[in-house]
Amino acid sequence: MSPKLHPKPPADSLTTMTLMMGVDHGNTAGFVHGGSIMKLVDEAAGVASMRHCRGRVVTAQVDSLSFLAPVHMGDVLSIVAHVTQAWTTSMEVEVEVTRENPRTGEGELTTRAFLTMVAVDRDGHPVPVPPILAETEEELRDQRRAEARRSARMELRSHLESQ
């Protein structure tokens, strides 16, 4: 097996980004645009998946993205991403976004998303990725749930393509 394809734990892909939401990210009502958060989610998923495969990646699908609570201008966002499972050339990345009022410390989980990222070569063709080495109970549970989500995705894709 090529050293590039040795199994890797989810922790190797762990990505954290912290940034303050300013006027560039928001609307006149003082809330941050959902699209600004989606861009950050995609960037974090990109970094996590590149850390897993140590190569180029593209976003193949945003499988789900739920806005659980609004983000206000002036909030500090923490974006945490990791690869939950890897298949032949694709990887599932879970991204969680938490907001914090830096003056009071009050905060909450605002967004959870799952994305499918595909490793590609210079010409954009899919290339193999290392498997995930799940060891802890939590990692094994994440892996089982990722398999269930992939089955559901595949079923939906084949249903949509057959229409």
Ligand SMILES: CC(C)(COP(=O)(O)OP(=O)(O)OC[C@H]1O[C@@H](n2cnc3c(N)ncnc32)[C@H](O)[C@@H]1OP(=O)(O)O)[C@@H](O)C(=O)NCCC(=O)NCCS
């Ligand atoms: C994603 C992409 C590389 C797949 O290429 P392809 O020739 O269709 O490749 P394949 O059919 O062999 O699929 C390759 C892998 O991607 C997965 N895949 C392809 N399309 C997918 C989709 N819409 N959703 C989820 N997974 C997808 C396949 O399940 C397969 O995974 P596996 O190898 O782990 O089993 C290609 O569709 C692409 O380049 N899309 C545009 C990506 C892009 O521009 N993103 C935004 C900017 S980064």
